[in-house]
Amino acid sequence: MEAAVSNGRLEVSCGNKIPKSTPCPRPVPGEASGGCSFDGAQITLIPIADAAHLVHGPIACLGNSWESRGSLSSGPELSAYGFTTDLGEQDIIFGGEQKLHESIRYIVSRFAPPAVFVYTTCVTALTGEDIEGVCKAESERLGTPIIPVNSPGFVGSKNLGTRLAGDVLFQQVIGTTEPEQTTSHDVNLIGEYNIAGEMWHIERLMQQTGMSILSRITGDGRFREVGWAHRAKVNMVVCSRALLGLAVQMERKYSIPYFEGSFYGARETSYSLRQMAYLTGDRDVERRVDKLAAREEMRLSLELEPYRKQLKGKRAVLYTGGVKSWSVITALQELGIKVVGVGTNKSTAEDVSRIAARIGDDAEYIPEGGARQILKTVRSRKADMVIAGGRNMYMALKEQVPFVDINQERHKAYAGYDGLLSLAKQLVHTLQHPVWGLAAKLAPWEEETEFAD
Amino acid sequence: MPIKSATKPVSVNPLKVGQPLGGVLALQGMYRSMPLLHGAQGCSAFSKALLTRHFREPIAVQTSALQEMDVIFDADRNLEEALDHIWSKHHPDVIGVISTALTEVAGVDFQSRVKAFKRERALKDSLLFSVSLPDFHGSLETGYSSTVESLMDAVLGLARGKSPKKRRRTQVNLLPASYLTAGDVMEIKDIIASFGLEVISLPDISTSLSGHLLTGFSPLTRGGTPLDSACQMLESSCTIAIGASMERPARRLTHAAGIPYHLFDGLSGLAASDAFIHFLQKISREPAPVRFRWQRENLLDSMLDAHFYYSGASAVVALEPDHMLSTAAWLEEMGVELKRLITPCSTPALLKTEREVWIGDLDDAEESAQGVDLWISNSHGRKGAARAGASFIPAGLPVYDELGAHTSVSVGYRGTMEWVNKVGNVLLAERGKGG
Numbered sequence: 001m002e003a004a005v006s007n008g009r010l011e012v013s014c015g016n017k018i019p020k021s022t023p024c025p026r027p028v029p030g031e032a033s034g035g036c037s038f039d040g041a042q043i044t045l046i047p048i049a050d051a052a053h054l055v056h057g058p059i060a061c062l063g064n065s066w067e068s069r070g071s072l073s074s075g076p077e078l079s080a081y082g083f084t085t086d087l088g089e090q091d092i093i094f095g096g097e098q099k100l101h102e103s104i105r106y107i108v109s110r111f112a113p114p115a116v117f118v119y120t121t122c123v124t125a126l127t128g129e130d131i132e133g134v135c136k137a138e139s140e141r142l143g144t145p146i147i148p149v150n151s152p153g154f155v156g157s158k159n160l161g162t163r164l165a166g167d168v169l170f171q172q173v174i175g176t177t178e179p180e181q182t183t184s185h186d187v188n189l190i191g192e193y194n195i196a197g198e199m200w201h202i203e204r205l206m207q208q209t210g211m212s213i214l215s216r217i218t219g220d221g222r223f224r225e226v227g228w229a230h231r232a233k234v235n236m237v238v239c240s241r242a243l244l245g246l247a248v249q250m251e252r253k254y255s256i257p258y259f260e261g262s263f264y265g266a267r268e269t270s271y272s273l274r275q276m277a278y279l280t281g282d283r284d285v286e287r288r289v290d291k292l293a294a295r296e297e298m299r300l301s302l303e304l305e306p307y308r309k310q311l312k313g314k315r316a317v318l319y320t321g322g323v324k325s326w327s328v329i330t331a332l333q334e335l336g337i338k339v340v341g342v343g344t345n346k347s348t349a350e351d352v353s354r355i356a357a358r359i360g361d362d363a364e365y366i367p368e369g370g371a372r373q374i375l376k377t378v379r380s381r382k383a384d385m386v387i388a389g390g391r392n393m394y395m396a397l398k399e400q401v402p403f404v405d406i407n408q409e410r411h412k413a414y415a416g417y418d419g420l421l422s423l424a425k426q427l428v429h430t431l432q433h434p435v436w437g438l439a440a441k442l443a444p445w446e447e448e449t450e451f452a453d
Numbered sequence: 454m455p456i457k458s459a460t461k462p463v464s465v466n467p468l469k470v471g472q473p474l475g476g477v478l479a480l481q482g483m484y485r486s487m488p489l490l491h492g493a494q495g496c497s498a499f500s501k502a503l504l505t506r507h508f509r510e511p512i513a514v515q516t517s518a519l520q521e522m523d524v525i526f527d528a529d530r531n532l533e534e535a536l537d538h539i540w541s542k543h544h545p546d547v548i549g550v551i552s553t554a555l556t557e558v559a560g561v562d563f564q565s566r567v568k569a570f571k572r573e574r575a576l577k578d579s580l581l582f583s584v585s586l587p588d589f590h591g592s593l594e595t596g597y598s599s600t601v602e603s604l605m606d607a608v609l610g611l612a613r614g615k616s617p618k619k620r621r622r623t624q625v626n627l628l629p630a631s632y633l634t635a636g637d638v639m640e641i642k643d644i645i646a647s648f649g650l651e652v653i654s655l656p657d658i659s660t661s662l663s664g665h666l667l668t669g670f671s672p673l674t675r676g677g678t679p680l681d682s683a684c685q686m687l688e689s690s691c692t693i694a695i696g697a698s699m700e701r702p703a704r705r706l707t708h709a710a711g712i713p714y715h716l717f718d719g720l721s722g723l724a725a726s727d728a729f730i731h732f733l734q735k736i737s738r739e740p741a742p743v744r745f746r747w748q749r750e751n752l753l754d755s756m757l758d759a760h761f762y763y764s765g766a767s768a769v770v771a772l773e774p775d776h777m778l779s780t781a782a783w784l785e786e787m788g789v790e791l792k793r794l795i796t797p798c799s800t801p802a803l804l805k806t807e808r809e810v811w812i813g814d815l816d817d818a819e820e821s822a823q824g825v826d827l828w829i830s831n832s833h834g835r836k837g838a839a840r841a842g843a844s845f846i847p848a849g850l851p852v853y854d855e856l857g858a859h860t861s862v863s864v865g866y867r868g869t870m871e872w873v874n875k876v877g878n879v880l881l882a883e884r885g886k887g888g
Contacts, residue, residue: 030538032518036495058588060471064499086464103463153493
C-alpha cells in the first residue's frame with residue numbers, strides 16, 4: 001500500500017504551502033505532547049455528519065478517542081457513531097482484510113450512508129493490510145464510495161494528519177458531485193469544524209449579505225455537499241493552516257481564489273466577510289457587508305462597553321494551537337486585554353510573524369514546554385489568566401489561575417460578533433468568580449497556627 | 454455461566470478501551486510516578502485526554518513517540534531516550550513502561566531493554582518496571598490488574614526475596630479494582646481504618662485523583678501510594694482484594710510472601726457490605742463501630758422507601774466485567790430485572806457467575822434496551838439510551854458529562870444508599886412523567 005505521505009510531498013513541512021522550512025521536527029521521546037496523524041485525520045473528516053467513519057485497527061485508536069470533540073451536527077448523527085474493526089490477536093496474525101470487507105458491508109447494509117471513510121491505524125499499516133484494495137473492491141460491489149484514509153498515527157503529528165485528510169478530500173471527494181444550483185456568491189468554508197455551533201452563527205451573518213456557504217469543510221458538512229465544493233467562487237480557509245494545502249490545490253485545479261481568515265474578534269470577522277465579498281466580485285454584496293459590519297460593530301461596541309471596563313489592562317497568557325494564536329490575540333486586544341505570553345509550538349513561521357505584528361516584543365513566546373512553561377510565564381509576566389485548551393485547564397486550576405478554554409472541547413461559541421460578546425462575558429465571569437477569593441484563603445486552623453508561631 | 458456474544462463483524466459504539474489506558478490509570482495511584490506508553494504519540498495523547506476528561510485532574514503520562522522509521526529500525530532507541538529524558542528531568546519514584554498494540558505487533562523486546570536500562574543506571578531507590586498490554590486483548594480492567602500485578606512483582610523484586618522478620622497484625626493490604634472511584638477507595642480505607650487497622654492500598658487513586666490543590670506543578674503524579682509504603686506491604690497480616698480481577702496480584706503476594714488474601718467480588722449492596730464488615734470484625738477482633746449499625750439501618754430504610762419505584766423496573770447494564778457484576782448484585786437486591794448484561798471482554802469471573810452475560814458493545818445494549826427503564830453505562834451510552842427511550846445513568850469510565858462521578862461513592866452501606874437513592878430518583882422522575 002502506498003502511503004499517502006509519499007506521493008512526492010513528504011518534504012513539505014506540515015501545513016506550509018511552500019516547502020521552505022524544515023519538516024516537522026521529530027518529537028522528543030519522554031517529552032512529547034499532542035496527538036498523532038490518525039487523530040488529525042479524524043478531526044478533519046468526522047464532522048462530515050452523514051458519513052460513516054470506520055477505524056481499522058485494534059480497539060484503542062477509536063475506543064479511547066471517540067466523542068471527544070464538540071463538533072455539532074444540525075441533522076444526521078451517523079458520524080457520531082463509533083465504528084471499529086476492533087482487531088484481536090487472531091485478526092492481526094492471520095490478517096484483518098476479510099473482517100474489513102465484512103465490516104464495510106455490514107455498515108452499508110444497515111446504515112446506508114452516502115460514504116464510508118476507512119482509517120488506517122499504526123497496526124494495520126505495519127502489518128501491510130491492503131486497505132485501498134479492500135475499499136476499491138467494496139466501492140464497486142456496493143456502489144457506495146468507500147474512501148481509504150491512509151494516515152496512521154506513526155507517520156507524524158496531528159497537523160500532518162489534518163493535511164492528509166485534506167488530500168483525501170481533494171483527490172477522492174471534491175469534484176465527484178454537482179450542486180443542484182449555484183450562485184455567484186457561493187463560498188466554501190475550509191477548516192471550520194462547527195465547534196459549539198460556531199459555523200451556524202457565521203452562516204447567518206453571511207446570509208444577511210446575500211452570500212451562502214456551498215460546502216462546509218467540514219463542520220456540519222454532508223458528504224455530497226463536500227463533493228461539489230469545486231463549484232464555489234471563493235474558498236475561505238478558517239484558521240487551519242493544515243488545510244491551506246487543500247485551498248491551494250483547489251485554486252490550481254479549479255481556479256477558485258482563496259484567502260485565510262478568522263472569525264475571532266469583530267475586526268477579523270469584518271475583514272473575513274469583506275474579503276469574501278471582494279473575491280465574489282459583486283459590488284452589491286460588498287456594500288451589504290460594509291453596512292452589516294458597521295451596524296454590528298456599532299452594536300457590539302455598545303454592548304461590550306461594561307465588559308471592556310472590567311477587562312481593560314488585564315494580562316493573559318494564550319496557549320493554543322497554530323493559527324488560533326494570532327486570531328485570538330486580535331479578539332483579546334479588542335477587549336482591552338494585554339497578551340503577555342503566547343504559545344508558538346504549533347505555529348508556522350507565517351503564524352509567528354502574524355503574532356509579532358499584533359503584539360511585537362511585548363510578550364513572551366513559548367515555543368514548547370507545555371504546562372510548566374505556561375506557569376512560568378504566568379508568574380514572570382504577572383498574568384491574570386490563562387487562555388488555552390482543555391489539556392492545560394486543570395494545571396491552571398491547581399495553581400488557582402483563572403482559565404478560559406478556547407479549544408475544541410469547549411461548549412461556548414466565540415466566533416463572530418456575538419461570539420466576541422460571549423468571550424467577553426466568559427472572561428469577566430471567570431475573572432470575577434468568588435472561588436478565587438475563597439481558594440486563596442487558608443483554612444482557619446492554619447491561620448491560627450501561624451498566629452501561635 | 455452462559456456467555457454470549459453478538460455476531461456483528463464490526464464493533465459499533467464500543468464499550469471497550471485499550472488495555473494501556475488501564476495501565477495508565479493504575480499508575481496514577483502511585484506517588485511521584487510516570488507511566489510511559491511505548492507507542493505512537495496518539496496512544497498517550499488519547500489516554501491522557503480521556504482520563505483528564507473523566508477525572509478533571511491533570512494526568513501523568515509520557516510517550517516514546519514512535520514514528521514509522523523508529524518502528525521499522527529501532528524502537529529501542531526511542532524507549533531509551535524517553536527513559537533518559539524522564540529520568541534526568543523529573544526523577545520519578547516509579548516509572549512503568551507500558552507496551553501498546555503497535556510495539557507488540559512490531560515485536561520489539563522492550564522488556565529486556567528496560568532491564569538493561571535498570572542495570573546500566575543502577576537504579577536503587579526507584580522502581581522501573583514494564584508491562585505488556587497490547588490493545589488486542591482485554592480492556593481497561595485487564596490492563597489495570599496486569600499493571601498492578603507487574604508493579605507488585607517489581608516491589609517484591611526490590612525486597613529481593615527477603616521476607617520481613619515479623620508481621621504486623623493490625624496492618625492490611627488493599628487491592629482495589631479498576632472501577633472503584635477515588636471516593637470509593639477513600640471510603641473503603643476509611644471503613645477498614647475504623648476497625649483500628651492500618652491499611653496500605655495499591656494503587657491508591659483516592660489521594661491522587663480525588664481533587665486537591667497542592668502548589669508546585671509537576672508532570673509526575675502528586676498523590677497515591679508512596680514507594681516505601683508499597684514495600685511495607687510485605688509486613689501486612691492479610692490482603693483484601695476488591696473485584697475478581699485483583700485476585701491475581703493478591704495471589705502473587707501470597708506466593709511470594711505468604712500473606713493470605715481475601716477476595717470480595719464487590720462491595721455494593723447490603724449482602725456485600727455485610728460480608729465486608731463481618732470480615733473486618735473477624736480479622737481485627739474488634740466490634741463493628743456503632744456508625745455501621747446506623748448506616749445499615751439507613752440503607753435498609755432507604756431500600757424500603759425506594760422499592761416502590763424499583764418494583765417491576767428493568768435495566769441494561771454495560772460496564773467492565775467486575776463493575777458489571779457488582780452493579781448487577783445490588784440491582785438484584787432492589788428487584789430490578791436485568792434485561793441484558795454487557796461487558797467488553799471475557800474474564801474468569803464471568804465464567805463463574807450464574808447470570809447471562811454478553812460480550813459486546815453499546816450497540817448491543819441499544820438493541821436490547823427498547824422498553825427498558827434503566828441504562829447504566831459510561832457517557833458514550835447517553836445517545837443510545839435516548840434513542841431507546843431508557844433513562845440513562847452514567848457509571849464506569851469515561852463519565853465526562855457529569856460532575857463528581859470520580860468521587861461518588863458506591864461501596865459499603867453508605868455508598869449503596871447513595872446509589873439506591875440516585876437511581877431511585879431517576880425512576881421516580883420517570884413515573885412522574887406518567888410514561
